[in-house]
Amino acid sequence: MAIVRGVFCDLDGTLVATEKANFAAYRAALGEFGIEFTWPVFLTTWGEDSRDFLPRIAPELSAGEVAGVRAAKARHYPAFLGETELNRPLARTLQTWSGTARVALVTTAKAGAVAAVLKHHDLTQLFSFVVTGDDTERSKPAPDPYLLALATAGLRPEDCITFEDSESDIRSAEGAGVDVGRIEWSADVA
Incomplete structure (x- = not known):
């Protein structure tokens, strides 16, 4: 170079x-859809786009529900910025x-x-x-x-x-x- x-x-x-904040926001978002999200599962998703990992970790979600989880995560995320x-x-x-x-x-x-x-x-x-x-x-x-x-x-x-x-x-x-x-x-x- x-x-x-x-x-x-x-x-x-x-x-x-941002690990703690992302985990907390996804946990809250998935909880709205009745899905428990654990730290070990979260660690398997690190570095991936949620469009890719959400269908893998929650195959029961429809495409519309995946979009709903993503929107809920975005809504919850600011509340956890103090964890970054x-x-x-x-x-x-x-x-x-x-x-x-x-x-x-x-x-x-x-x-x-x-x-x-x-x-x-x-x-x-x-x-x-x-x-x-x-x-x-x-x-x-x-x-x-x-x-x-x-x-x-x-x-x-x-x-x-x-x-x-x-x-x-x-x-x-x-x-x-x-x-x-x-x-x-x-x-x-x-």
Whole structure:
């Protein structure tokens, strides 16, 4: 890699530990449909889009009910933002890069959740742009989110680096040709 011109970053589990908040919001949402959601089951879904994991973990739900769970999760999520924790060293690193590179967030999270988390942690101004799960038809692990980020930034993959935490996210970035720095950080979620 030559000069880094683009620095991308994932949100959930990378820049912000959102595990507790996501679990609580999905648990409340699924509870509305009479489905018990446990921490071990939640851990099997980490890094996946809810469009993919909800039919797998709750096959009894119709397509309309899956949409209802997703809407209920979005409604419940803001109440649990206090359960999230910022990865301060990574945030400082991104702030440093923002003076010389395009810094962008590339996440499977939905736009409303992303906006709420960024506002809660005062990160809104850190990013040149944000790619959310609402912006591409195919989510991570498909390369589409990163291809959109590259196109939006007007950069080549070899000019960029990204920070990611999950195998699904890493496959997405690598599929688009972007080098990955793996983040193995999380708030205490035990």
